[in-house]
Amino acid sequence: MKNQKKKISKIAAFTTALLSAGTMMTSVIPSATVTASAYGEDANYAEALALSLYFYDSNQCGTGVDDNPLAWRGNCHVSDAQASLSNAVNLGGARNIVDPDGDGKVDVSGGYHDAGDHIKFNLTIGFGMNSLALSDYLNPGAYEKAGCRDHLLYILKNGADYMMKTTFLDNSGDVGAVCYMVSNEGDHSYWGSPEKQNGDRPTYWLTTSSNNSAIVLEMASALAGTAVAFKDTDASYAAQCTKYAKALYKFGTQHSGNYMEGMGSMYATNSQYQDEQAMAEGWLYVLGEGSMPSFKPTGNGCYNNQYYDYYLYSWDKVWSGYAALMYKKTGDEAYAKELQFEVNNMGGLREGTYNSCKQEWGCTRYNCAVQMEALASIDGDKNSDLAKGAKYQMNYILGNNPQNKSFLTGFGNSWSSKVHHRAANPGNGDASSNPDAKYVNYGYLIGGPDSSGTFNEVTDSYRWTEGALDYNGCFALACAALVNLSDCTSDGASRIVNSASEFKKNYSFGINSNNNHGNDDPEVYPEITSVNYNQRYHQIQFIWSPVQGATNYGIAVYLAGKWRVQTSSIPASSRSYVTPKNLTPGMTYRVAIAAKVNGQWTSTASIKHAVTVTVK
Numbered sequence: 001m002k003n004q005k006k007k008i009s010k011i012a013a014f015t016t017a018l019l020s021a022g023t024m025m026t027s028v029i030p031s032a033t034v035t036a037s038a039y040g041e042d043a044n045y046a047e048a049l050a051l052s053l054y055f056y057d058s059n060q061c062g063t064g065v066d067d068n069p070l071a072w073r074g075n076c077h078v079s080d081a082q083a084s085l086s087n088a089v090n091l092g093g094a095r096n097i098v099d100p101d102g103d104g105k106v107d108v109s110g111g112y113h114d115a116g117d118h119i120k121f122n123l124t125i126g127f128g129m130n131s132l133a134l135s136d137y138l139n140p141g142a143y144e145k146a147g148c149r150d151h152l153l154y155i156l157k158n159g160a161d162y163m164m165k166t167t168f169l170d171n172s173g174d175v176g177a178v179c180y181m182v183s184n185e186g187d188h189s190y191w192g193s194p195e196k197q198n199g200d201r202p203t204y205w206l207t208t209s210s211n212n213s214a215i216v217l218e219m220a221s222a223l224a225g226t227a228v229a230f231k232d233t234d235a236s237y238a239a240q241c242t243k244y245a246k247a248l249y250k251f252g253t254q255h256s257g258n259y260m261e262g263m264g265s266m267y268a269t270n271s272q273y274q275d276e277q278a279m280a281e282g283w284l285y286v287l288g289e290g291s292m293p294s295f296k297p298t299g300n301g302c303y304n305n306q307y308y309d310y311y312l313y314s315w316d317k318v319w320s321g322y323a324a325l326m327y328k329k330t331g332d333e334a335y336a337k338e339l340q341f342e343v344n345n346m347g348g349l350r351e352g353t354y355n356s357c358k359q360e361w362g363c364t365r366y367n368c369a370v371q372m373e374a375l376a377s378i379d380g381d382k383n384s385d386l387a388k389g390a391k392y393q394m395n396y397i398l399g400n401n402p403q404n405k406s407f408l409t410g411f412g413n414s415w416s417s418k419v420h421h422r423a424a425n426p427g428n429g430d431a432s433s434n435p436d437a438k439y440v441n442y443g444y445l446i447g448g449p450d451s452s453g454t455f456n457e458v459t460d461s462y463r464w465t466e467g468a469l470d471y472n473g474c475f476a477l478a479c480a481a482l483v484n485l486s487d488c489t490s491d492g493a494s495r496i497v498n499s500a501s502e503f504k505k506n507y508s509f510g511i512n513s514n515n516n517h518g519n520d521d522p523e524v525y526p527e528i529t530s531v532n533y534n535q536r537y538h539q540i541q542f543i544w545s546p547v548q549g550a551t552n553y554g555i556a557v558y559l560a561g562k563w564r565v566q567t568s569s570i571p572a573s574s575r576s577y578v579t580p581k582n583l584t585p586g587m588t589y590r591v592a593i594a595a596k597v598n599g600q601w602t603s604t605a606s607i608k609h610a611v612t613v614t615v616k
Contacts, residue, residue, distance in 0.1 A: 042391060043398040045482040046490035048411050050148040052479065054443040054503075055472045056128070056155045058423060061120060061194065062110035064158070067554075067568045069151075069507040072439040073423065075569065076194035077118065080182060080201060081109035087202040089261055094207045097168050097176035100537065100581075107580055108179050108203055111162030115468035116421040118194045120182040121267060122163060124469045126218035127315040129159040130279065131473025133225025134321055135480040137286070138328050138376055142480040147492035153229060154509040157237070160226040163219050164244045165580060173243075175251035178206040180215050184262045193426045204262040211257035214269045214316060217276035220248035221318070224283030231287070240584045242289055249280045269316055274307050278322040286329055297323060297338035301345065309338075312346050312357060313369040313477075315470040320369070324376035339377040340386075346370050349389030354396045356451040361463035364397050364407050364448040365471035371478035375485065382485050394482055397448065397475075403455065408475070410442035410496060418459045419446060420466035431460045439502055445471045525605035526553060526593045535616045538583045542593060542611075543576045547602065550595035553577075558590040558610070568596070583615040 057068045065075045082105045085091065091098060098106055114124045133156060136143055143149035166179040181204040190197055206212055223245035231238040258271045274295065284290030294304075301309040303319065313320035320342050327335035343349060346357045349370060357366035371393055374386040381387060399406035399413065406412035409419060417436040419425050424441035427433050437459075445467045449455040456464050497503045526544035533540055542555065554568035555577050570577055577593070591613055594606040 042486060042488075043395055043400070043412070044488055044490060045394065045479050045486055046142075046146040046488045047493045047495070048398055048408055049142065049476065049479040049483055050146045050151070050490050050493035051411055051496060052408060052443040052445065052472055052475055053148055053151045053155060055441065055445070055467065056112060056158075056469070058421075058441050058444065059113040059115075059469065060111075060158065061113055061118070062162075063569060064110065064565070064567060067565050069504055069509075070502060071504050072502050074195045077182075077197065077201065078109065079199060080120075081107050083108050083182070083203050084200050085203075087200055089202060089204045090207065090210050090259070091177065091203075091205045092207055092209065094168070094177035094205065097170050098179075098205075106179070106203070108166055108182055110158070110165060111182075112159060112469060113194065113423075116419070116462065116466045117187050118183060118190075118197060118422065119185075119187050119266075120162075121263075122166065122178070122180045123215045123218050123267060123269070124315050125159055126163065126215070126222040127318070128469030128473040129156055129163070129222035130218060130225050130318070130321070131470070132156060132476055133222065133229050133283075134325060135473075135476040136229050137225070138324055138477070139480040139484045142483040145483050145488070146480075146490045147494075148490075150509045151492065153233075156226045156229055160223055160241050163223060164240070167219070167244055167248060169244075169247060169582065173247060175216070175247050176207070178216055178219070178248075178251075179203050180206050180212065181262055185264045185266060191422055191427065191429055191431045193423050195423075196426075202262070206257075206259060208251075208255045210259040210261075211251070211255045212259045212269060213252040213256045213273035214258070214276050216248045217252040217273055217280050218318070220245045220252060220280040221276060221283055223248065224280060224287055224289075228283065228286055236587055236589070240587055242284075242287060243584060245280065245284065246289065249277075249284065252280075253277060267316070272307070274303070275309075275317060275319045275322065278303070279318045279325070282322050282325045282329070286325070293322075293326065295322070297334045299337075301338070301341055309342060310345060312342055312366060313372060313474065314366070320373050324372065327376060336377040336379075339373045343370055343374045343377070343386065349374050349386055349393055351388050351392040354393060354401070354449075356449065358451060360450050362447040362466075362468075362471060363450055364445055365467075365474045367393050367397065368445075368471075368474040368478040372474065372481065375478065375481035380485065387485055390478065391482060391486070394478060397445075405455075407446050407448040409444040409446065410440050410500070416446060416457050416465055418457050418465055419444060420459055420462045425459055427459065433459075435459065440500065442496065442500065442502060443472070445475045447471075524595070524597060525602045525609055526550070526595050527609065528591075528593055528611050531611060531613055533616045537581045538585055538615055539579050539581055540583070540613055540615065541576055541578045542591065544593045546575060547595035547597060549597045552596050554594045554596070554601065556592050556594065556606075558592075568594075568601075585615050588612060588614045 057070050111120045114121050143152050168177045170176040183201045223241045227238040227241040278295040281293035298305045309319040311317045323335040323338045347355050356363040359366045371390040378384045406415045409415045424439045425437040427435040446465045528544050530543040550572050553570040555566050590610045592606040592610040594601045
């Protein structure tokens with residue numbers, strides 16, 4: 001069995017916190033069992049699902065954060081865009097692939113922080129994106145009912161862009177290197193906002209000689225799942241994701257390994273990677289880009305009579321995600337039976353009893369994982385005991401519990417304000433000072449009560465008040481299923497969004513962002529005067545004429561039926577923009593350059609004068 005004790009290195013800090021328990025607000029739930037009749041109506045799962053997506057925006061990293069939907073987050077770790085290869089670990093002979101121009105720098109900006117700290121780890125980014133894509137595929141129409149599928153695609157694209165950016169292909173189209181982690185455990189010594197964490201961060205690399213198959217195959221799964229989400233609305237982007245998914249699948253299976261330098265005890269994997277391989281094969285099969293996967297459930301938690309599960313769906317154990325995917329695709333009851341075996345193995349789901357899944361921290365995310373297994377196995381039968389049990393568990397998480405507190409931050413009438421999240425709760429430079437969060441991190445699923453029913457509501461208690469990409473990924477899987485099961489709706493959680501200062505009002509997940517409605521003057525726009533191509537590095541340069549009064553420029557690409565901002569922070573003094581290296585040759589895009597004048601973007605005119613380019 002793989003090591004699931006994530007962040008074991010924090011045990012010392014946890015022990016210290018216990019010793020200072022006098023400073024904590026400690027709540028012990030009298031019992032994890034309450035009667036179902038104590039609760040009223042079900043929560044609005046559609047509103048909760050829509051709200052949960054904003055957590056990913058709170059953990060966004062890079063130079064595009066200024067343009068995301070949150071008013072309290074800004075560009076951060078901008079030095080990642082020019083990370084020094086002098087701090088690269090395990091790059092070795094792959095350096096010429098990563099740095100063909102020899103300037104000693106690499107762009108690994110973007111992506112998502114893993115948790116309440118600022119490490120970027122491709123295994124958990126991949127798991128988060130894989131889970132979101134899976135929640136969409138397993139539950140058709142759920143995100144439309146929740147009024148937030150455009151937000152889902154926005155998040156999936158940001159995650160997929162980062163995974164492709166950190167995957168470096170050689171001239172044959174094969175993977176030569178992957179930057180699998182930016183920063184390390186040393187990140188935990190900093191308690192403050194990511195916007196103020198400056199300086200070069202170390203990068204960690206996988207190559208053909210030192211690979212970690214679990215990581216790269218999780219990335220392959222995420223990219224293939226993203227391709228499925230985009231294929232009906234943006235075939236070109238789906239094709240790009242598919243290309244990288246197939247390359248990573250080949251890389252992970254042909255160069256198998258379990259290299260873990262820099263991961264410490266936070267994310268330790270073991271030599272079993274066949275679950276991630278099965279997940280990638282399943283997604284490629286759904287895409288029509290691969291044959292029927294070779295892994296079959298053979299009873300009682302076993303696949304192919306040799307690979308044992310006996311664990312729930314998690315960031316390093318995805319057999320149950322694979323089973324859910326294949327049951328949806330094939331209808332083969334063997335997959336449903338395997339899912340229900342795993343539910344029972346973790347204590348089952350019953351009305352009246354909250355299941356902590358035998359875990360000591362992060363219990364909400366494990367509970368959601370079991371909900372997913374149960375709900376994926378019942379084929380929409382809302383009258384089944386598993387459906388009723390799952391609804392009870394979700395209602396408990398969303399506030400119908402003895403504490404009357406929601407563990408999804410910002411949802412319901414009461415939630416914890418002492419979250420273990422450096423961006424939302426930077427405090428005074430010391431987590432143990434236990435300040436209330438400066439910002440409400442809406443949609444942040446925290447760990448909640450442990451197996452004993454204890455909930456220590458304190459900033460320094462990662463055990464109870466931290467969340468992570470994998471937490472919200474599992475939440476989406478369970479919640480999206482309940483949206484369809486209960487047939488509830490939402491308008492993107494606008495009731496909450498429109499009343500809170502943490503959000504930009506009337507935000508659009510396209511070029512018309514930042515609460516600006518665009519400049520409708522057809523004569524005001526940056527005219528693109530030249531487009532230059534670099535065939536060697538597969539880059540494109542855009543040159544435009546200046547716009548009088550512009551405070552800055554932005555570039556956007558038409559994706560998934562909407563204009564998507566790539567960057568809006570180009571200085572007013574600039575007249576050109578060069579894309580990142582290694583765009584996919586042959587891919588065609590529509591591109592617009594906009595100017596910000598008097599606080600408004602020239603979106604209407606810029607889109608009207610967009611250009612079409614093809615990568616060479």
